[in-house]
Amino acid sequence: MSEPLRGVIVSHSAVAQALRVAVAAITGLDDALVPVSNDGCDSGALTTRLAEAIAGRPAVLFVDLPGGSCLTTSIRLARGKTDVAVVTGVNLAMLLDFVFHRDLSPAEAARRAAEAGGKAIRTPAA
Amino acid sequence: MTIALYRIDDRLIHGQVVVGWGQPLNLGFIVLVDDAVRDSPWEQDLYRMGVPPHIEVAFASVAEAARGLPQWEADSRTGILLAGDIATLAALGANSHQIKRINVGGIHHRTGRRERLRYVYLTDAEAAQLRELAARGIEITAQDVPTARPVPVAEFT
Numbered sequence: 001m002s003e004p005l006r007g008v009i010v011s012h013s014a015v016a017q018a019l020r021v022a023v024a025a026i027t028g029l030d031d032a033l034v035p036v037s038n039d040g041c042d043s044g045a046l047t048t049r050l051a052e053a054i055a056g057r058p059a060v061l062f063v064d065l066p067g068g069s070c071l072t073t074s075i076r077l078a079r080g081k082t083d084v085a086v087v088t089g090v091n092l093a094m095l096l097d098f099v100f101h102r103d104l105s106p107a108e109a110a111r112r113a114a115e116a117g118g119k120a121i122r123t124p125a126a
Numbered sequence: 127m128t129i130a131l132y133r134i135d136d137r138l139i140h141g142q143v144v145v146g147w148g149q150p151l152n153l154g155f156i157v158l159v160d161d162a163v164r165d166s167p168w169e170q171d172l173y174r175m176g177v178p179p180h181i182e183v184a185f186a187s188v189a190e191a192a193r194g195l196p197q198w199e200a201d202s203r204t205g206i207l208l209a210g211d212i213a214t215l216a217a218l219g220a221n222s223h224q225i226k227r228i229n230v231g232g233i234h235h236r237t238g239r240r241e242r243l244r245y246v247y248l249t250d251a252e253a254a255q256l257r258e259l260a261a262r263g264i265e266i267t268a269q270d271v272p273t274a275r276p277v278p279v280a281e282f283t
Contacts, residue, residue: 012141040234040235040245041234041235042136042137042232042233042234042235042236043136043137044236045234045235045236065141065176066175066176067139067140067141067144067175067176067177068137068139068140068141068144068176069137069140069141071172071175071176072140072172072173072175072176075172076172
């Protein structure tokens with residue numbers, strides 16, 4: 001069996017760490033996700049943090065915003081690699097889907113997670 | 127309107143620029159001055175991804191920016207001119223008398239730099255370069271977001 005995917009959450013401030021803790025609290029899975037914050041980083045330092053988090057494994061990078069330093073650095077790092085995929089607009093729902101589908105390819109896991117995250121955004125009547 | 131902010135920020139186009147400053151300024155355009163990005167359509171696409179469609183983004187080399195400054199200064203919209211390092215704005219300032227103020231928005235940790243403010247790390251040479259620009263009459267302050275206090279150059283160099 002191939003190595004399960006690693007999920008790397010890339011965010012401003014402590015959003016990534018908070019999401020990782022929430023996923024662990026809900027699922028009991030605490031080794032599927034690695035948080036990376038851009039705090040205090042220029043693009044070079046953030047690239048180093050990201051590369052350390054991926055650690056040469058197949059991975060999906062979950063980025064908070066669809067623009068900005070977290071995204072630009074993630075895309076540069078994933079460019080030309082088939083074993084690293086990028087998803088933006090990270091939310092808890094997409095991470096919960098991801099941690100139970102880490103046997104997929106990065107592209108397929110990213111597609112699934114994005115779909116799950118999108119479906120979670122609703123405006124229910126109060 | 128005009129170029130409201132000449133900003134040094136090593137993250138270039140990111141949330142603080144587009145949202146933090148962009149919203150209160152009702153930003154109409156961004157000029158990103160960076161020779162490497164100017165030569166890379168792929169990098170330009172990457173930076174455009176973070177910018178809403180109503181904000182125009184122009185990519186310029188230092189030489190192109192020196193020529194384009196009068197036109198951007200006369201633009202009816204409000205703009206931000208961004209550079210990733212002090213040297214780029216210093217070079218631009220040397221070729222133009224239009225830069226009266228520089229905003230240091232983010233220069234992050236790198237070997238040889240030490241912390242001056244939470245979001246500003248400088249080598250001694252970089253600090254001296256900022257003081258030299260200030261001595262030429264350019265008002266230099268550090269301020270990451272509009273709600274923060276503008277910190278005069280003498281306080282962090």
